[in-house]
Amino acid sequence: MSNSIGVKNAVKRFGDVTVIPDLSIEIKNGEFFTLLGPSGCGKTTLLRMIAGFNSIEGGEFSFDEKVINEIPAHKRNIGMVFQNYAIFPHLTVRQNVEYGLKIRKMEKKAMEKRVDDILDVVKIKEYQDRLPEHLSGGQQQRVALARAIVIHPNVLLMDEPLSNLDAKLRIEMRSAIRDVQKQVGITTVYVTHDQEEALAISDRIAVMKGGIIQQVDAPEKIYTRPYNVFVSTFIGHSNLFHGIVVKEEDGIGVQFMDGTKTCLNTLTDVTPGTKVTVGIRPEEFGLSETGILARVKNKTFLGRYIVYELDLPEDMILPGQSSIEFSQDLGQAEKLYEVGETFFLRPNPSKINVFTEDGEKSLIKDVRWDG
Numbered sequence: 001m002s003n004s005i006g007v008k009n010a011v012k013r014f015g016d017v018t019v020i021p022d023l024s025i026e027i028k029n030g031e032f033f034t035l036l037g038p039s040g041c042g043k044t045t046l047l048r049m050i051a052g053f054n055s056i057e058g059g060e061f062s063f064d065e066k067v068i069n070e071i072p073a074h075k076r077n078i079g080m081v082f083q084n085y086a087i088f089p090h091l092t093v094r095q096n097v098e099y100g101l102k103i104r105k106m107e108k109k110a111m112e113k114r115v116d117d118i119l120d121v122v123k124i125k126e127y128q129d130r131l132p133e134h135l136s137g138g139q140q141q142r143v144a145l146a147r148a149i150v151i152h153p154n155v156l157l158m159d160e161p162l163s164n165l166d167a168k169l170r171i172e173m174r175s176a177i178r179d180v181q182k183q184v185g186i187t188t189v190y191v192t193h194d195q196e197e198a199l200a201i202s203d204r205i206a207v208m209k210g211g212i213i214q215q216v217d218a219p220e221k222i223y224t225r226p227y228n229v230f231v232s233t234f235i236g237h238s239n240l241f242h243g244i245v246v247k248e249e250d251g252i253g254v255q256f257m258d259g260t261k262t263c264l265n266t267l268t269d270v271t272p273g274t275k276v277t278v279g280i281r282p283e284e285f286g287l288s289e290t291g292i293l294a295r296v297k298n299k300t301f302l303g304r305y306i307v308y309e310l311d312l313p314e315d316m317i318l319p320g321q322s323s324i325e326f327s328q329d330l331g332q333a334e335k336l337y338e339v340g341e342t343f344f345l346r347p348n349p350s351k352i353n354v355f356t357e358d359g360e361k362s363l364i365k366d367v368r369w370d371g
């Protein structure tokens with residue numbers, strides 16, 4: 001029932017402006033695939049091309065290898081969910097869900113069964129006779145989801161479906177969407193600019209910038225092994241250091257500008273002496289007797305952990321950062337620190353990310369554009 005989606009060398013222009021220069025992706029059947037990126041990077045544009053709402057200036061779109069470029073939107077058998085729920089206010093929940101099947105002239109008994117099943121899956125059966133105005137935002141979004149999947153679409157496309165909901169409901173609804181998607185097993189393309197949501201919900205994520213895909217990978221891989229500095233800073237926080245590749249007795253490593261060295265067996269074959277950019281997550285430092293000397297500039301208590309802003313010698317870190325972030329898990333911390341205190345940091349060698357000096361490409365083994 002569900003389809004794979006292929007996009008080959010897609011081009012999108014609005015007038016003279018090229019929004020997507022040349023984009024290719026393969027989305028597997030049954031996969032939950034997220035397009036993530038800053039505002040204006042072309043996520044919605046790409047989704048609308050898949051749906052058939054946008055013209056295609058170049059390239060090939062396919063469902064299960066069958067080219068769909070010339071198939072109009074209403075014949076692509078797509079389920080869509082938007083941020084504004086797009087449900088009919090004058091119809092009850094059940095009538096809303098039935099609507100797409102009635103249009104398709106489905107036989108009454110089969111339709112009743114189909115609707116009953118979907119109302120169960122999406123957990124809205126108890127509200128089936130209510131009008132949308134008597135539902136909460138989350139419940140309305142469940143109705144929109146039920147409406148989209150009841151027609152057994154080839155693919156489900158969702159554009160920022162949770163952005164109108166408050167923070168708590170967003171978290172509840174993202175696991176509801178994920179559960180329903182897995183239960184129904186439908187290929188889903190999901191657009192968001194919320195990185196936490198993308199990490200929580202997706203099988204794979206495509207990170208986009210300026211209409212160009214920066215990395216396609218599973219959430220864990222995107223977070224731990226970003227392909228470039230943009231991905232490492234767009235998703236989570238990354239402290240960026242100047243570094244130089246050095247050869248030590250026990251292998252190749254990276255030296256920071258204060259002379260601290262860290263041996264890495266994860267590096268690709270890089271010539272010693274090469275200048276690099278080093279990315280380290282706030283939680284990937286340990287405290288040590290020696291290492292990078294840091295002074296607490298500020299601290300923020302966040303319940304489960306504490307985030308320290310640390311002062312370091314200026315020439316160690318990339319311009320644009322006035323300090324670095326270090327987070328200490330409260331459950332593990334032996335000692336907490338006050339503003340003004342100093343200590344030595346040791347980055348965890350297996351978690352350090354090393355990029356070309358310009359930040360364009362990872363120098364860690366097995367980090368690819370497409371995982």
Ligand SMILES: Nc1ncnc2c1ncn2[C@@H]1O[C@H](COP(=O)(O)OP(=O)(O)OP(=O)(O)O)[C@@H](O)[C@H]1O
Nearest residue numbers: 014019037038039040041042043044045046192193
């Ligand atoms: N119909 C249009 N005419 C002209 N330019 C457009 C049109 N639709 C989108 N654009 C432009 O294309 C670029 C990509 O827009 P798009 O809506 O795809 O971005 P997005 O990544 O979905 O951003 P957001 O998260 O803000 O929705 C933007 O610069 C936008 O101004």
